[in-house]
Amino acid sequence: MSWGISAIAQSGFPxxxxxxxxxxxxxxSALMFVIGLIGFMTRRNLIIMFLCTELMFQAxxxxxxxxxxxHLDFTGQTFVIFxxxxxxxxxxxxxxxxxxxxRRKESLDAEAWQDMKG
Amino acid sequence: MVGFAADxxxxxxxxxxVIHPILFYTLCVLGGAGVWLAxxxxxxxxxxxxxxxxxxxxxxxxxxMGKNALEHLPxxxxxxxxxxxLGAALRVITHPRPVYAALxxxxxxxxxxxxxxxxxxxxxxxxxxxxxxxxxxxTYLFVIMLATQAPEEGEIEVLTEYDTQAREPLAACVVxxxxxxxxxxxxxxxxxxxxxxxxxxxxxLLVDMPRKVENVLRTNGLLQEGExxxxxxxxxKPAIDxxxxxxxxxxxxxxxxxxxxxxxxxxxxxxSNPENVGFNLxxxxxxxxxxxxxxxxxxxxxxxxxSRKQVQLDExxxxxxxxxxxxxxxxxxxxxxxPLTTGPHGAGGSGGGGSA
Numbered sequence: 281m282s283w284g285i286s287a288i289a290q291s292g293f294p295x296x297x298x299x300x301x302x303x304x305x306x307x308x309s310a311l312m313f314v315i316g317l318i319g320f321m322t323r324r325n326l327i328i329m330f331l332c333t334e335l336m337f338q339a340x341x342x343x344x345x346x347x348x349x350x351h352l353d354f355t356g357q358t359f360v361i362f363x364x365x366x367x368x369x370x371x372x373x374x375x376x377x378x379x380x381x382x383r384r385k386e387s388l389d390a391e392a393w394q395d396m397k398g
Numbered sequence: 399m400v401g402f403a404a405d406x407x408x409x410x411x412x413x414x415x416v417i418h419p420i421l422f423y424t425l426c427v428l429g430g431a432g433v434w435l436a437x438x439x440x441x442x443x444x445x446x447x448x449x450x451x452x453x454x455x456x457x458x459x460x461x462x463m464g465k466n467a468l469e470h471l472p473x474x475x476x477x478x479x480x481x482x483x484l485g486a487a488l489r490v491i492t493h494p495r496p497v498y499a500a501l502x503x504x505x506x507x508x509x510x511x512x513x514x515x516x517x518x519x520x521x522x523x524x525x526x527x528x529x530x531x532x533x534x535x536x537t538y539l540f541v542i543m544l545a546t547q548a549p550e551e552g553e554i555e556v557l558t559e560y561d562t563q564a565r566e567p568l569a570a571c572v573v574x575x576x577x578x579x580x581x582x583x584x585x586x587x588x589x590x591x592x593x594x595x596x597x598x599x600x601x602x603l604l605v606d607m608p609r610k611v612e613n614v615l616r617t618n619g620l621l622q623e624g625e626x627x628x629x630x631x632x633x634x635k636p637a638i639d640x641x642x643x644x645x646x647x648x649x650x651x652x653x654x655x656x657x658x659x660x661x662x663x664x665x666x667x668x669x670s671n672p673e674n675v676g677f678n679l680x681x682x683x684x685x686x687x688x689x690x691x692x693x694x695x696x697x698x699x700x701x702x703x704x705s706r707k708q709v710q711l712d713e714x715x716x717x718x719x720x721x722x723x724x725x726x727x728x729x730x731x732x733x734x735x736x737p738l739t740t741g742p743h744g745a746g747g748s749g750g751g752g753s754a
Contacts, residue, residue, distance in 0.1 A: 296594070296595055296597060298467070298469070298470035299470075299589045299590055299592045299594075300415075300416065300463070300466065300467035300470045300589070300590070301467070301470045301471070301472045302589060302592070303416050303463060303467075303585070303586055303589045304460065304463060304464075304467075304472045304476065305472070305476070305513070305517070306582070306585050306589070307459065307460065307463065307582060307585075308480040308483070308484065308513070310578055310581050310582050310585070311429075311456055311484055311578065312483065312484060312487050312506075314574045314575065314577060314578040315433070315484065315487045315488055315490075315491060315574075316487065316491075317570075317573075317574050317577065318433055318437075318491060318570045318571055318574040319490065319491030321565070321566065321569075321570035321573070321574070322437055322491070322564040322565050322566060322567050322570045323491060323561075323564065323565070324560040324561070324563070324564075324565050325496055325558075325560055325561050327496055327500075327538065327541060327542055327545065328490075328491070328496055328499055328561075330538070331490060331499060331500060331503055331538060332490070332491060334503065334530075334534070335487055335490060335491075335503070335506065338506065338507065338510050338530075341510070341522075341526070342510060342513055342514075345513075345514055345517050345519045345522060346517060348517075348519070349517045349518065349519070350592070350595065351595045352595050352596075352597070352598045353595075354674045354675050354677075354678035355678060355682070355683070357519050357521065357522045357675050357678070358675060358678045358679045358682075358683055358686065359686075360519075360522050360526070361522070361525065361675075361679060361686075361690070362686055362689075362690055364525065364526065364529050364530070365690040365693055365694060366690075366693060367530070367534060368529065368533065368534055368694065368697070369693050369694055369696070369697030370697075371534045371537055371538065372537070372697045372698065372700070372701040373697050373700050373701055373704070375537055375538065375541045375701075376700070376701040376704040376705050377704060378541060378545065379541060379544060379545060379705065380704060380705070380707060380709055382544075382545040383709040383711070384709050384710070384711060384712050384715070385711075385712060385714070385715055386547075386711065386715045386718070386719075387558075387560070387715075388496075388545055388546075388558075388560065389558075389559075389560035390560070390565075391560070391565070
C-alpha cells in the first residue's frame with residue numbers, strides 16, 4: 281500500500297503488482313465498458329452512440345495497461361497505441377458517415393433509419 | 399502468495415477471495431438500477447438519485463474488494479481517478495445535450511490518463527490525452543456543431559426528442575449488468591490464480607543504448623576525453639552488464655579499459671517509460687505499426703471520399719421543410735428569417751420559397 285505522492289509517477293516498473301490490485305483495475309475497466317455498452321444501446325443520437333464505442337475502447341485500454349503492469353511487460357501499452365489508431369480511424373470514418381446521414385434526413389436519430397431494417 | 403488459490407479447485411468459493419459473491423451480485427443489481435434511473439426519460443425521473451445509487455454501488459464494490467486485500471490496496475489516486483472516470487462516463491450516456499456529453503468524455507479521457515499514470519505508463523497517459531482529448535474529441539465537437547440546428551432568434555432551444563428519451567433503458571441495463579456480473583465473476587475467479595510474474599531487470603535495455611549511456615556518463619564527468627563505452631569482443635555488443643552493474647569504458651585501441659560499477663552510476667542512467675514502449679513497439683511489434691499506418695491511410699481516404707459525396711434531402715425531410723416554411727411565413731409575414739438557410743444543404747429542399 282502506497283499512499284504517498286512519490287508513488288504516483290515512477291519510471292519503469294517499481295515493483296510487481298499483486299493480483300488483487302489488478303482485480304481493482306479490471307473491475308473499473310469492466311464497469312466503464314458496461315457503461316459504454318448501455319449507452320450504445322439506449323442512446324438514439326448517432327454521435328453519442330459513437331462516443332459510447334470510444335468509451336468501450338477506453339475500457340479495453342485500461343485493462344490492457346493494467347495487465348501489462350501486472351506482467352511487467354510493455355506489450356499492453358504498445359497495443360493501446362494500436363487501439364488509439366483504430367479509434368481515430370473509426371472516428372474519422374464514422375463521423376463522415378454521420379454527417380452524410382444527417383444531410384439526408386436532417387436528424388441524428390438512429391431510429392429515423394429504421395426503414396433500412398431487413 | 400503462499401497457498402493462494404493454487405490448491406483450490408476451479409469452482410465455487412474462488413470468487414470470495416476477491417469479494418463475497420452474494421454481496422457482489424446485489425451490488426451489480428443496485429448499480430444496474432442506478433444507471434437505469436439515471437438514463438434520460440420522457441417523464442421527469444430522479445436522475446440524480448440514480449447516479450448516486452450507481453456511484454454508491456460501485457464504491458461499495460471497490461470497498462469490499464479492498465477489505466479482502468488490505469495489504470495490496472491500489473494507490474489512493476486509483477480511487478480518485480476511477481471515481482472521476484466512471485462518474486463522467488455515466489454523464490456521457492445520460493446527458494441530453496451532445497456537446498456536454500462530449501465534454502464529459504474529455505473528462506473521462508483525462509482521468510483515464512491519470513489511471514495510466516498510476517500504472518506507471520506515462521507515455522500512454524499523455525499520448526491518450528493528446529490523441530483523444532486533443533484530436534478525436536475535437537472532431538466529435540465539430541461534427542456535433544455541424545449537425546445540430548441552432549435555435550432561431552428569440553426561440554428557446556428545444557432539446558430534440560431523440561436526445562431526451564432513451565431507447566429500451568431497462569433491457570439495456572439488465573443486459574449490461576448481467577454481462578458485467580458474468581465477466582467479472584470469470585475475471586475474479588481467475589485473477590487469484592494468475593502466475594506471479596518474475597521480476598525483470600528494469601534497465602536491461604541499456605545494453606542496446608550505448609550512446610545514451612555515453613552521453614549520461616559524459617555529462618556527469620565519468621568519461622574522459624576520447625573515452626567510449628567499449629564493445630564486448632565475444633558477443634559483439636556494448637560491454638554494459640546490467641546484471642552485475644558494470645560498464646567497460648576506455649579509449650579504443652589504447653590504454654587499459656576501466657570499469658564503472660553500479661555504485662558510480664549517475665541517477666539518470668535509467669530506461670524511461672517512452673524508451674521502453676518505443677523499443678517494444680518498433681523492435682518487438684514492427685508489423686503492428688505498419689498495419690496501423692495502413693488503417694489510418696484507408697480511414698483518411700475513406701473520409702475524404704465520403705464527405706465529397708453529394709447528398710439530396712429525402713422526401714420526408716423535404717416535406718418537413720416545406721411545412722415549416724409555410725408555418726414561419728404565416729407567422730411573420732415578412733418572411734425575413736427563412737428556416738431553409740439554416741440547414742447545411744437547405745438548397746436541396748423546396749428552395750426559393752422564402753425569397754418570394
